[in-house]
Amino acid sequence: MPDSRFKVLTSASTSGPGDAGRTGSWRVERPIIDYSRCTPAKTGKASCHLCWLYCPDNVVSKTLEPKIDLEYCKGCGICAEECPVKAIEMVSEEQFVKGGEDE
Amino acid sequence: MSEKLIDSGNNAAAMAVQLAAAEVIAAYPITPQTPLTEKLSELIAAGKMDAEYVAVESEHSALGVCIGAASAGVRAFTATSSNGLLYMSEQLHWAAGSRLPLVMCVVNRGIGAPWSVWNDHQDAMSQRDAGWIQIFAKDHQEIVDMTLKAFRLAELVHIPVMVNYDGYYLSHTYMPFELPDAQTVREFLPTYDYAHTLDPEKPESLNTVTLPDARNDINGVKQPGYMDIRHNLHQEMRLALQVWEEIDADFQQRFGRGGTPILDPYRCDDADFVVVAMGTLANQFHDVVDRLRDEGLKVGVLALQIYRPFPTAIIAEALQSVKAVLVYEKGLSYGNQGALYADLKSALYPYPNRPQLHNFIVGLGGRDIGTEDLYQTLKTACLQEALGTPEQNDTPQWIGLQL
Numbered sequence: 001m002p003d004s005r006f007k008v009l010t011s012a013s014t015s016g017p018g019d020a021g022r023t024g025s026w027r028v029e030r031p032i033i034d035y036s037r038c039t040p041a042k043t044g045k046a047s048c049h050l051c052w053l054y055c056p057d058n059v060v061s062k063t064l065e066p067k068i069d070l071e072y073c074k075g076c077g078i079c080a081e082e083c084p085v086k087a088i089e090m091v092s093e094e095q096f097v098k099g100g101e102d103e
Numbered sequence: 104m105s106e107k108l109i110d111s112g113n114n115a116a117a118m119a120v121q122l123a124a125a126e127v128i129a130a131y132p133i134t135p136q137t138p139l140t141e142k143l144s145e146l147i148a149a150g151k152m153d154a155e156y157v158a159v160e161s162e163h164s165a166l167g168v169c170i171g172a173a174s175a176g177v178r179a180f181t182a183t184s185s186n187g188l189l190y191m192s193e194q195l196h197w198a199a200g201s202r203l204p205l206v207m208c209v210v211n212r213g214i215g216a217p218w219s220v221w222n223d224h225q226d227a228m229s230q231r232d233a234g235w236i237q238i239f240a241k242d243h244q245e246i247v248d249m250t251l252k253a254f255r256l257a258e259l260v261h262i263p264v265m266v267n268y269d270g271y272y273l274s275h276t277y278m279p280f281e282l283p284d285a286q287t288v289r290e291f292l293p294t295y296d297y298a299h300t301l302d303p304e305k306p307e308s309l310n311t312v313t314l315p316d317a318r319n320d321i322n323g324v325k326q327p328g329y330m331d332i333r334h335n336l337h338q339e340m341r342l343a344l345q346v347w348e349e350i351d352a353d354f355q356q357r358f359g360r361g362g363t364p365i366l367d368p369y370r371c372d373d374a375d376f377v378v379v380a381m382g383t384l385a386n387q388f389h390d391v392v393d394r395l396r397d398e399g400l401k402v403g404v405l406a407l408q409i410y411r412p413f414p415t416a417i418i419a420e421a422l423q424s425v426k427a428v429l430v431y432e433k434g435l436s437y438g439n440q441g442a443l444y445a446d447l448k449s450a451l452y453p454y455p456n457r458p459q460l461h462n463f464i465v466g467l468g469g470r471d472i473g474t475e476d477l478y479q480t481l482k483t484a485c486l487q488e489a490l491g492t493p494e495q496n497d498t499p500q501w502i503g504l505q506l
Contacts, residue, residue, distance in 0.1 A: 003346060008202050008261040009327050009335035011313040015306060016321030021314050 017059045017072040027075030029090040031068055037087035041065045051079035051088065105358075106282045112273035115243040115280055116182070116208050116266070117142035119250035121152045122288045125180040125206075129157040129168035133187040134220045135270035136210040140182055162187040166194035166207075173203040174309065176300035178254065181205070184270060185212035185219075188226045192233065195263075199234025199336065201310055204257035204295065205264070206250065207235075211382070211433075212270040213468040221469020222270040223433035224381065227410075228442050230265070234336055236343060237411040239381040240268040241367070243280040248360055249408075251288060255350050258295050260343040262336070271469070272383040283358050291357055340412045347409060363406075365414045366421060370396060371403030375426040376485045378404040379418075379447060384431060384465070384472065391478045400485050410443070419450040427459040429484050431477070431502075433466045440499050462499040476502050 002008050035041035039048035041064055051068075052060040059069040060079060068079075080088040110118075116139050120128070128147065130140040146152040159165045165181045172179040183191060188209055198205055209227050213219035227237055238253065240246045246268050253264040268274065301307070317328045327335070348364050355361035367385070370392050371377055378388050385406030395402045405421065407414075422428050428451070430444040439445065444462035451457040461484050466472040480502055 002261050003259040005342060005346075006260055006339050007335055008339070009332045010200075010202050011310045011326070011329075011332060012307050013311070013320045013326055014322060015308045021318070 015058050017057060017069050022071060023057060023074035024069075024071045027070070027073060028093055029075045029077060030070065030093055030096065031073065031075070031077065031079055031088050032091050033066060033068070034087045034089065035065050037085050038066065038083075039085060039087075048084070050082045050084065054078050054082045105284045105287075107279065108282055109277050109279045110243070111138065111275055111277055112243050112246050112268055113137075113139040113210065113275070114142050115246045115278075115282075116250055116268070117146065118282055119247045120180050120206075120208075121146050122283065122285055123180075123206075123251055123254045123292055124153070124178065124289070125254075126154050126177045127157065127169065127172035127179040128154055128181070129159050129165045129172070129179070130181045130183065131159055131162045131165050131187060133162070133184045135212060135222075135274040136182050136184040136187070136208070138274070139208060139210065143180075162190040163194055166191045166198060166205075169205050169207075170194060170198050170201065170203055173198075173205050173297065174201070174301050176295065176297045178258075178295045179205055180207070182208040182210065184210045185214050185226045188230060189214060192230060195230055195233040195235060197310075198263045200332070202261040202336070203263060204254075204261050204297070206253045206257055206266065207263070208246075208250065208266045208268065210270045210274045211267055219468035220270075222272055223467045223469065224267070225434040225467070227265065227267045228434040228436075231411055231442060234262070234340070235411065236260075236262055236264040236340065236347075236409070238264065238266055238409045239407065240266065240273065241383055241386050241406060243273065243278040244360065246273065247280055247282060248354065248358070251283070251292060252347075252350050252354055252364075255292050255354075256343065256347055258292075259350070260339060260346050261297075262340055262343055267382065269383045281360075287357055291354065344409070344412050344414055344417075363408060365407075365409055365417055367406040367408055368421070369404045369406070371405055371421070373401055374403035375401040376403075376429065376481075377422060377425050377427075378402070378429045378431060378481060379407060379422075379443070380404065380431045381407050381410060381443065382433075384433065387472065387474060388431075388477060388481075390474055391481055394478060395482060395485070398482075400482070402481065402485060407443070413446050413450070415450045418447065419454060422447075422458060423451060423454040424456060425458045427461065427484065429461050429463065429481060431463045431465055433464075435464050435499060440497070444499065459496065461496065463502050464499050465502045470503050473503065 061067045169179040213223045257264045351361045351364035388404040432441040
């Protein structure tokens with residue numbers, strides 16, 4: 001054990017949403033889940049949840065309809081890549097921007 | 104029971120690591136370090152050491168394995184030389200920033216290009232800002248004792264320690280030394296327990312992207328930002344000097360050797376002129392000092408045992424009232440001066456009666472360091488206190504050039 005005079009500051013943290021700041025602002029593509037294909041949503045059973053398991057920012061909920069916390073989701077697309085039934089689509093953030101030049 | 108042996112410096116280091124009961128060894132062979140790792144692999148293969156020897160394809164991986172092992176709470180050791188140390192450089196900074204208590208022997212050798220397998224200190228000096236504690240041994244006994252003390256220091260202050268010893272001068276020469284009693288070593292060096300040991304029951308993210316500012320984590324606990332973590336490393340590295348002295352005192356009580364953890368002076372008490380050097384070079388100066396003393400010159404040599412953290416106040420106090428300090432070193436910061444010289448000059452600057460300082464570069468790439476050359480340059484420096492203009496005085500003199 002370290003000597004008590006030493007604080008030994010390191011970057012060690014419990015992994016969780018916001019662990020690396022408000023990373024939602026980094027996102028250029030947003031994951032959209034199609035619950036008609038999503039295994040736990042379709043079967044009503046707590047199963048699969050690979051999106052929850054693989055999310056590096058811990059922002060996918062382990063619920064029958066998995067929800068993604070867009071405040072912290074940085075749009076990496078790992079959930080879409082891992083989803084075995086291709087229920088997650090990465091959609092350009094431009095689609096969600098309101099108040100474009102034409103409006 | 105302690106044991107008196109005559110063996111090589113590399114084998115002395117290996118036996119110290121065996122005594123320290125390191126559990127993971129990952130190293131890549133490079134001259135002149137190779138016999139050290141070979142000896143460790145032999146000890147493990149023969150069942151004389153209960154450790155995992157991980158064969159790796161590079162030095163970068165070697166330190167990577169040790170970082171992983173230490174993160175999992177295991178006492179780990181590696182060793183290298185020269186370009187192998189440079190190949191590890193990224194991981195050196197990583198190990199220090201992670202505050203992992205690793206120990207590494209660096210068997211000092213010149214760095215390429217051009218290739219050189221011979222001794223100087225350029226490898227270690229190039230890594231002085233990596234956040235590692237750097238200590239320098241002068242003989243086989245110090246290799247053994249410093250390696251054991253290095254594990255204790257690293258594990259108390261959570262900063263990795265580099266034990267340096269001169270390639271060939273120590274690594275391949277045979278010298279008598281005492282190997283301490285294993286049970287007493289176990290009492291001196293208790294089992295290692297890391298605060299952030301990787302544990303599946305308590306998952307943690309280690310050293311992920313750390314923001315410039317401090318912030319609250321998901322549990323609402325304030326976490327330091329990058330700069331705070333680095334400031335703490337610096338502060339605790341300074342504080343580690345005191346712990347190094349305490350460890351030395353404890354070691355001396357148990358094993359009867361020690362007392363010079365930071366500075367090892369030879370005939371310095373009434374000296375007007377003091378040579379400062381690291382490693383075997385300091386021992387070589389004993390003969391030169393004796394000869395000049397016989398001629399009536401008040402000369403001494405001060406071996407610097409720990410280079411990082413730099414013992415600024417301790418060395419400045421020791422040297423502030425002498426007439427001149429002569430810094431002989433086996434490396435330099437190209438385009439400037441010797442790194443040790445520059446550090447000493449900076450340490451002495453606040454003292455009003457600071458001594459004259461002169462810098463000598465010797466033995467790069469194994470160029471022979473003639474005792475006669477040391478004698479002549481030191482005598483000249485002593486007899487002519489001011490060699491010229493301040494700029495001339497501040498310019499390093501290269502000894503033994505064959506141009």
